[in-house]
Ligand SMILES: Nc1ncnc2c1ncn2[C@@H]1O[C@H](COP(=O)(O)OP(=O)(O)O)[C@@H](O)[C@H]1O
C-alpha cells in the first residue's frame with residue numbers, strides 16, 4: 001500500500017484522525033507534517049497526543065519561539081515546529097537527531113524545510129486546504145510504516 005487520502009470536514013475530525021494514528025505509534029516513530037499555515041497540522045498533533053495518552057494536550061500548540069515541545073504520555077511526544085527555521089545552519093543547531101528515532105514519538109511541522117532529505121523511515125502527512133472547514137490529508141510511508149497506514153486507513157473508514 002502506497003498511501004491513502006482522507007477528507008476531514010472539521011477540526012474535530014482532523015483531531016480524531018490524529019488520535020487514531022497516535023494509538024498505532026510506537027517509540028521511535030517519526031511523523032512528518034507538510035502544509036500551509038492554517039492547514040491543520042497543529043490540530044492533528046493534538047489528536048496524536050490524545051492517542052498517546054497525553055493528558056496535558058490542551059497545551060499542544062505551535063510554539064512561537066520554542067521550536068521543540070516535549071509531552072509525557074505512553075511514550076514521550078516530541079513536537080517540533082520548523083516554521084521559524086530559516087536555513088540549514090539553524091536546522092543543524094537544533095540537533096534534531098537527539099529526538100528523532102529515539103525514546104519517543106517525534107512529530108515535525110513544516111517537515112519540508114530541508115530535513116526530509118536526510119531522513120528515512122517516516123510517515124508523511126500532506127495537508128491541503130480545500131475550504132473553510134475541509135482539509136485533504138494525504139498519508140504515505142515506506143517500509144514498516146506501510147503496515148501502520150493500512151491499519152490507519154481501516155480505522156479512519158470505520159468512524
Ligand atoms: N477540517 C479541519 N481540520 C483542521 N483544522 C480546521 C479544519 N477546519 C477548520 N480548521 C481550522 O483551521 C485552523 C488550523 O490551525 P492549525 O492546526 O494551527 O494549522 P497549522 O498548524 O497547519 O498552521 C484552526 O483554526 C482550525 O479550527
Ligand SMILES: [Mg+2]
Pocket residue numbers: 041042061062081109
Ligand atoms: Mg502549526
